[in-house]
Amino acid sequence: SLYNSTKEMLKEQQTEVQTDISTEQEEEEYFAKVLHKFNMTRTNNTDDKNTKTIPMPFNVSEIRQSVGDFRLLTSAELRMLIKKTSIASEQRVELYQGLGTSARYLASRFITNQWKDKSLSFDVTETLQDWLKGTEDEQGFQLRLFCGCSGNEQSMESGFSFSISGIASGRGDMGQMLLTQEPPYILTMSIPQNVSSHLASRKKRSTETKDTCTAQTETCCVRSLYIDFRKDLGWKWIHKPTGYHANYC
Numbered sequence: 724s725l726y727n728s729t730k731e732m733l734k735e736q737q738t739e740v741q742t743d744i745s746t747e748q749e750e751e752e753y754f755a756k757v758l759h760k761f762n763m764t765r766t767n768n769t770d771d772k773n774t775k776t777i778p779m780p781f782n783v784s785e786i787r788q789s790v791g792d793f794r795l796l797t798s799a800e801l802r803m804l805i806k807k808t809s810i811a812s813e814q815r816v817e818l819y820q821g822l823g824t825s826a827r828y829l830a831s832r833f834i835t836n837q838w839k840d841k842s843l844s845f846d847v848t849e850t851l852q853d854w855l856k857g858t859e860d861e862q863g864f865q866l867r868l869f870c871g872c873s874g875n876e877q878s879m880e881s882g883f884s885f886s887i888s889g890i891a892s893g894r895g896d897m898g899q900m901l902l903t904q905e906p907p908y909i910l911t912m913s914i915p916q917n918v919s920s921h922l923a924s925r926k927k928r929s930t931e932t933k934d935t936c937t938a939q940t941e942t943c944c945v946r947s948l949y950i951d952f953r954k955d956l957g958w959k960w961i962h963k964p965t966g967y968h969a970n971y972c
Contacts, residue, residue, distance in 0.1 A: 793855035
């Protein structure tokens with residue numbers, strides 16, 4: 724569910740090392756982000772149990788309509804649930820951007836039997852931003868078995884030694900069952916489009932009034948003053964927002 728996916732994403736982000744961010748990013752962080760979940764487009768997946776590639780198409784038009792401009796996207800993850808596993812030791816898989824022969828390599832993972840009933844995730848933020856910049860209605864990923872070309876053809880002949888929820892894995896009678904399973908999906912976090920307009924208006928007003936303060940100014944001339952809760956006030960218990968623009972005359 725979207726609730727569980729959100730919990731997983733937030734938990735992962737809490738473990739990341741915090742880095743310094745700009746004042747502009749501070750303003751954006753003040754506003755709540757919006758989450759969207761986009762399921763893989765249902766396709767007639769091959770029933771060949773020895774397949775070496777699993778295509779995962781997505782409706783980019785739907786993503787573009789929900790997220791908006793690529794600059795509003797702050798993070799995106801491709802997630803899939805690993806089901807039945809029968810792996811001797813481990814199996815390496817690779818993720819590619821694109822559905823054709825010119826697909827571009829993105830990342831790899833090693834899958835073991837311990838992955839059963841767990842979600843496999845990939846950071847695809849840059850890929851989603853590229854999609855949003857373009858005009859295509861459909862894009863996708865490929866999950867491929869790694870081939871080291873070392874002469875070990877036995878592992879390659881057996882195909883994937885695990886199944887993915889929502890994707891056929893060699894049985895021709897699984898059509899109805901697949902409809903009840905959660906397919907691979909993309910989970911995005913972005914700035915709401917209405918907030919983006921608000922921030923743009925604030926930046927425009929700030930630019931228009933910049934450098935207007937002079938010694939002859941008689942009315943209130945706004946000066947910039949940013950208060951950092953931790954550094955300036957010692958309020959260690961506040962995490963978000965990290966501060967605010969108090970300003971003064």
